[in-house]
Amino acid sequence: MKLSDCHNFEDFRKLAKKKLPSPIFHYIDGGSDDEITLNRNTSSFNNYDLIPSVLNDVSNVDMSTTVLGEKIDFPLFPAATAMHRLYHHKGERASARATEKMGTIFGTSTMGTVSIEEIAKVNKGPKLFQLYIHKDRGLTDNLIERCKKAGFSSMCLTVDTVVAGNRERDRRTGFTTPPKLTLGSLLSFILHPGWTINNLTHEKFKLANIIHITQKGTSIDKSVIDYINEQFDPAMNWKDAEYCVKKWNGPFALKGVMSVEDAKKAVDIGCTAIMISNHGGRQLDGSRAPFDQLAEIVDAVGDKIEVILDGGIRRGTHVLKALCLGAKACSFGKGYLFALAAGGQKGVEKILENMKTEINRDMKLMGCKNISELNSSKIVFRKS
Amino acid sequence: MNLKDCHNFYDFRKLAKKKLPAPIFHYIDGAADDEITYRRNTSAFNEVDLVPNVLKGVEHVDLSTTIFGKKLNLPFYCAPTALQRLFHYDGERAVGKAAKKYNTMFGVSALSTVSVEEISSIIDTPKMFQFYFHKDRGLNDAVLERVKAAKFDVMALTVDTITGGNRERDLRTGFTSPPKLTLSSLFSFAVKPMWGINYLTKGKFELPHLQDYVGEGTSTAVSIGNYFSTMLDQSMNWSDAEKLCSKWGGHFALKGIMSVEDAKRAVDIGCTGIMVSNHGGRQLDGSRAPFDQLAEIVDAVGDKIDVICEGGIQRGTHILKALSMGAKACSGGRLYLYALAAAGQDGVERALNQYRSEIERGMKLMGCTKISDLNRNNLRFRKK
Numbered sequence: 001m002k003l004s005d006c007h008n009f010e011d012f013r014k015l016a017k018k019k020l021p022s023p024i025f026h027y028i029d030g031g032s033d034d035e036i037t038l039n040r041n042t043s044s045f046n047n048y049d050l051i052p053s054v055l056n057d058v059s060n061v062d063m064s065t066t067v068l069g070e071k072i073d074f075p076l077f078p079a080a081t082a083m084h085r086l087y088h089h090k091g092e093r094a095s096a097r098a099t100e101k102m103g104t105i106f107g108t109s110t111m112g113t114v115s116i117e118e119i120a121k122v123n124k125g126p127k128l129f130q131l132y133i134h135k136d137r138g139l140t141d142n143l144i145e146r147c148k149k150a151g152f153s154s155m156c157l158t159v160d161t162v163v164a165g166n167r168e169r170d171r172r173t174g175f176t177t178p179p180k181l182t183l184g185s186l187l188s189f190i191l192h193p194g195w196t197i198n199n200l201t202h203e204k205f206k207l208a209n210i211i212h213i214t215q216k217g218t219s220i221d222k223s224v225i226d227y228i229n230e231q232f233d234p235a236m237n238w239k240d241a242e243y244c245v246k247k248w249n250g251p252f253a254l255k256g257v258m259s260v261e262d263a264k265k266a267v268d269i270g271c272t273a274i275m276i277s278n279h280g281g282r283q284l285d286g287s288r289a290p291f292d293q294l295a296e297i298v299d300a301v302g303d304k305i306e307v308i309l310d311g312g313i314r315r316g317t318h319v320l321k322a323l324c325l326g327a328k329a330c331s332f333g334k335g336y337l338f339a340l341a342a343g344g345q346k347g348v349e350k351i352l353e354n355m356k357t358e359i360n361r362d363m364k365l366m367g368c369k370n371i372s373e374l375n376s377s378k379i380v381f382r383k384s
Numbered sequence: 385m386n387l388k389d390c391h392n393f394y395d396f397r398k399l400a401k402k403k404l405p406a407p408i409f410h411y412i413d414g415a416a417d418d419e420i421t422y423r424r425n426t427s428a429f430n431e432v433d434l435v436p437n438v439l440k441g442v443e444h445v446d447l448s449t450t451i452f453g454k455k456l457n458l459p460f461y462c463a464p465t466a467l468q469r470l471f472h473y474d475g476e477r478a479v480g481k482a483a484k485k486y487n488t489m490f491g492v493s494a495l496s497t498v499s500v501e502e503i504s505s506i507i508d509t510p511k512m513f514q515f516y517f518h519k520d521r522g523l524n525d526a527v528l529e530r531v532k533a534a535k536f537d538v539m540a541l542t543v544d545t546i547t548g549g550n551r552e553r554d555l556r557t558g559f560t561s562p563p564k565l566t567l568s569s570l571f572s573f574a575v576k577p578m579w580g581i582n583y584l585t586k587g588k589f590e591l592p593h594l595q596d597y598v599g600e601g602t603s604t605a606v607s608i609g610n611y612f613s614t615m616l617d618q619s620m621n622w623s624d625a626e627k628l629c630s631k632w633g634g635h636f637a638l639k640g641i642m643s644v645e646d647a648k649r650a651v652d653i654g655c656t657g658i659m660v661s662n663h664g665g666r667q668l669d670g671s672r673a674p675f676d677q678l679a680e681i682v683d684a685v686g687d688k689i690d691v692i693c694e695g696g697i698q699r700g701t702h703i704l705k706a707l708s709m710g711a712k713a714c715s716g717g718r719l720y721l722y723a724l725a726a727a728g729q730d731g732v733e734r735a736l737n738q739y740r741s742e743i744e745r746g747m748k749l750m751g752c753t754k755i756s757d758l759n760r761n762n763l764r765f766r767k768k
Contacts, residue, residue: 033742168391235443236439237439254438259436261761288434289433292433292766381767
């Protein structure tokens with residue numbers, strides 16, 4: 001199986017599984033507890049059907065939209081995710097370049113393995129930085145100032161990670177960062193020599209944005225669960241969020257808002273956007289899927305703030321359905337991470353290209369010439 | 385596989401299966417008829433989703449709750465279950481000590497294999513006795529007096545076992561109390577020699593609350609279904625329950641209430657709590673799951689008595705959902721019995737600790753710092 005055989009999410013996933021040592025594959029692929037929320041994130045789209053209009057002259061389709069202060073070519077972008085160099089030795093450099101080429105926002109994480117400054121060098125397009133509030137508050141200021149200086153266009157604060165989710169696959173595989181060889185995982189590293197050789201022969205794995213502050217997760221073998229529980233601040237509250245909004249003073253989103261009450265508060269503290277998200281089903285299992293919750297949130301704040309749907313996106317039609325219910329744009333993590341593992345920069349370009357093609361085709365089939373024509377009249381709930 | 389590989393309910397179940405002779409494992413694991421109710425007890429939780437709130441400052445979480453006038457450190461407890469020394473030679477001693485360590489309620493069955501007097505001498509934390517209404521009124525009176533003398537805090541009369549459920553697995557494996565070697569079960573006992581050695585060497589199998597009155601269960605091998613059908617009084621009615629309640633004169637609950645009408649009558653006869661329960665799916669197959677029925681019952685009597693949701697609980701999030709719906713606490717049998725079979729007291733402690741940390745993590749991710757923060761605003765039913 002090669003990159004040219006990857007036609008959809010499942011294909012990229014399959015190829016990534018072949019290329020990655022199993023603890024790393026399962027770190028991307030897994031969710032928390034029984035993975036009920038992880039599965040629901042995608043299956044929730046299947047309870048709604050699209051209703052096309054025909055004979056609308058769709059020879060030219062404009063997929064562009066404006067979100068977080070930036071015009072992007074199509075309404076989907078790679079969510080900020082951690083530690084890309086675990087998945088491919090070029091890490092965030094590869095995904096940042098691919099995203100710039102495809103004309104959408106690139107999200108990078110506090111837990112990135114290529115620094116803010118270097119990302120700014122390789123990607124001149126719109127860039128989103130995802131912030132975690134650490135117990136060490138000096139780090140928050142430091143990250144915000146560096147992003148400003150590096151010319152990032154927007155910032156998001158993740159609010160659904162005050163404590164780590166119960167990711168049982170990681171417990172079983174013994175996933176740590178940086179990867180640690182254990183007797184149990186040795187075999188899976190030996191069986192993926194390409195990954196292992198690349199990992200050993202390229203620069204040392206580091207959490208590039210926070211290495212100056214903490215050695216945890218860089219020189220000490222830590223599971224992500226331990227890192228979150230030791231370093232992230234569970235006392236984080238609305239005042240802290242408001243502080244970040246003011247300090248950043250640009251397009252700002254809260255990532256992981258699920259209740260209407262919180263969505264309204266996000267408006268109050270001056271956010272530009274919220275990302276409805278349950279962290280890809282990796283935090284609270286049994287929590288509601290973003291798409292299930294979307295209409296309620298859009299009804300309450302859709303006219304005051306940009307609502308971005310994050311989680312479960314596998315297909316162009318999923319993006320269309322979210323837009324029909326009022327989302328401004330969508331973001332996805334697992335899809336492009338599998339593509340990154342499968343083929344580095346080329347892989348990410350290919351999955352973004354695939355998704356863009358799907359959205360384009362589906363808009364034509366829906367009889368829609370631009371994003372604003374996708375609305376609630378084009379979607380219907382299927383009673384079971 | 386050993387205890388340290390047990391990270392969740394299913395792991396304990398697997399290890400219990402390895403340790404127990406098949407008839408005993410299936411006695412715990414099985415249920416009535418086609419086990420539809422048994423499965424629904426758990427799957428019911430999956431049709432309602434949690435909606436978290438964020439930025440609440442959740443570094444300290446209080447999991448305590450008060451039921452039957454007793455403050456418990458956890459919002460769930462060990463439901464009374466029968467015959468525990470068949471599962472591990474320490475039986476109720478192991479479960480009682482583990483419950484004490486986590487300061488939660490320990491339920492002791494009329495069919496327990498350790499006496500109430502001994503349990504009282506081991507643990508000073510809250511204790512509940514579960515009462516079966518026998519045909520032999522002398523037995524009933526004697527048991528009540530003993531439990532009173534042993535200073536138990538709560539008496540729970542089981543009302544859903546008026547006749548034995550059709551536990552077909554027991555019919556196939558030939559499970560009886562005490563265990564009887566038959567030609568067909570011989571092999572399953574022979575392949576678990578440790579269980580057999582412990583059973584024969586760690587003290588005689590007894591039913592201390594019953595054996596002075598009835599031979600069935602101790603000197604005469606019977607199935608549990610048979611025991612219920614022949615020994616319990618099928619003429620039991622509301623006036624019997626009321627008499628028992630006033631004779632006890634303390635916190636009194638009916639275990640196995642499913643209708644609103646019965647819940648109201650429980651209030652009328654002076655009960656201080658009810659367990660919404662179908663006996664773990666072991667009695668009437670096709671009957672409603674406790675969680676499905678919970679809202680209706682809470683709406684009717686939730687302000688008058690403690691409503692306990694019992695059955696199907698396998699995750700901390702299941703408990704969060706039941707509490708959000710209005711239950712005061714949850715209880716379960718299998719949730720600690722597999723752990724008991726897997727490793728005695730250590731096993732039960734590990735299981736209780738796992739649920740405790742699952743609930744605590746879930747509360748933090750929900751943005752809740754105390755049990756009373758959970759309410760129906762946090763829940764959404766999936767559209768049908």
